[in-house]
Amino acid sequence: MRREIYTEDHEAFRQLVREFIEKDVVPHYAEWERAGRMPRTVFARLGSLGVLGVAIPSEYGGAGERDYRYNAVLQEEAARALVTLSTVRTQLDVILPYFLEYADEQQRQRWFPGLASGELLTAIAMTEPGTGSDLAGMRTSAVRDGEDYVLNGAKTFITGGLLADLVIVVARTATDPENRRAGLTLLVVEDGMPGFERGRVLDKMGCKVQDTVELSFDDVRVPAVNRLGEEGAAFGYLGNNLAQERMTVAVGSVAQARAAVTTTIDYVKQRKAFGTPVASFQNTKFELASMSAEIEAAQTMVDRAVLDLVEGELSGADAARVKLFTTEVQGRVVDRCLQLFGGYGYMTEYPIARLYTDARVARIYAGTSEVMKVIIAKSLGL
Structure with missing residues (x-):
């Protein structure tokens, strides 16, 4: 049936994506499935084509087009070629909106150019063993200590966690018996921070090209300047x-x-x-x-x-x-x-x-x- 949601700009983007997938994804996809992840070079290539920076403001290397239809085109073209770009999809559709909405100017200068270029890969750590869809039941905690938060806890089913340079961790910074949803905060944990460990890569039934891992945090000192948004407002x-x-x-x-x-x-x-x-x-x-x-x-x-x-x-x-x-x-x-x-x-x-x-x-x-x-x-x- 006739579809009328896309403009000429979206269709030009579609052609760009289609050519990329046919040339740079399809020939290697079986190899990536066996490896259990997409290589970082894929993100770098997408960054060079401008795909990762469509929604990122132009002053940080992006196109400044916060139009979800570009994301939809990317998914449609991957499916058309009988592949998925699951980790890319997670970065663009699920994680990037948090940076776009809640990062302050200093954080934008630090992270946005790398996000647009594909140099920085991301993950978001919400799910915990035993919590599932109950976001308010999170037990990973972060206690303020001077200019840092001390983070402790564990997360599971984390898409893209194996290669992520920046992990948005949802942690409990306060407890209100009257309101379980209060007191959750977003902290950006960076690769290499002491106490941040990547656990086993989970062996899934499907989505083999997408790495899914367990993460643990043992007294990780996260600078307060790595907090996204206001403390306690994450829910x-x-x-x-x-x-x-x-x-x-x-x-x-x-x-x-x-x-x-x-x-x-x-x-x-x-x-x-x-x-x-x-x-x-x-x-x-x-x-x-x-x-x-x-x-x-x-x-x-x-x-x-x-x-x-x-x-x-x-x-x-x-x-x-x-x-x-x-x-x-x-x-x-x-x-x-x-x-x-x-x-x-x-x-x-x-x-x-x-x-x-x-x-x-x-x-x-x-x-x-x-x-x-x-x-x-x-x-x-x-």
């Missing part, structure tokens, strides 16, 4: 960016579901069973037709929400609706596509296997489907 900061984080998942879910259908159509036209192409069977046609309709419905929903996000009007409840619907569509679509591949779909040499395993986490991270339903129910007065 509100986290909430402000959740709509975009959930949209990021939704955009990827639709793009990957569409890619799954495209690669499946190519396969069933070539694969024969009982002497005839699998595409000729009525069941195959009906399955793919049904999936196509679901994807177009999800795409329309995403496009409306993307425009609302760009205009600053996307509500938390609507972001939850979009994430819930699109990730459930993605799960159904990739499962049915894999079925049409038959036994070959279970073989990792076929991209549908990766699309299948990568898709499963979409209903978990950035808030589980169950959490999305709670948010939606509250918006209904329930």
Whole structure:
């Protein structure tokens, strides 16, 4: 169906990204999956092309275009090529907004040029063992001591944590028995700070090209000048960016579901069973037709929400609706596509296997489907 959310500038950016992915990503992707991470050279290349600095102000080496549609184009083009740029996506869509919103001038001068060039890689450390979606239940603590905070605790499921130069850590700096959400603070831990350790790299079912690690902090002295925003205000900061984080998942879910259908159509036209192409069977046609309709419905929903996000009007409840619907569509679509591949779909040499395993986490991270339903129910007065 016709889409009207992109301008000529977005389409020019799309062409740039498409050429980069075809030349610099696709030929090496299998190697990166085996290594369990993307090399730093990918970020440097993206930085040189201006991709990482689109939203960063021009005085720090960026383009000053805070338009989420550029981020969406990047995801769509990666999915089109049957790859993901998960760590890049996390840096641009999830982490960079915190720096853009809450970094002071001194911090901008220190960090923004490196973020734009790809020299500085980032991660955000929220999830702790046993907390999951309960952000208010964080136990990692930071105690003020002169010009520093002394940070102690552990984090898990940290995307990009293996190579990160800057890690935004959510820590508890105060406790209010009447308000569990109060007292959380954002501290930027830098690579090499004594007491900051990277634990084991977690072995995931999918998303193999994206490193996910455990982090620990043992009396790490973090200078107070590395605090983002106000002390004790982090819960509100986290909430402000959740709509975009959930949209990021939704955009990827639709793009990957569409890619799954495209690669499946190519396969069933070539694969024969009982002497005839699998595409000729009525069941195959009906399955793919049904999936196509679901994807177009999800795409329309995403496009409306993307425009609302760009205009600053996307509500938390609507972001939850979009994430819930699109990730459930993605799960159904990739499962049915894999079925049409038959036994070959279970073989990792076929991209549908990766699309299948990568898709499963979409209903978990950035808030589980169950959490999305709670948010939606509250918006209904329930």
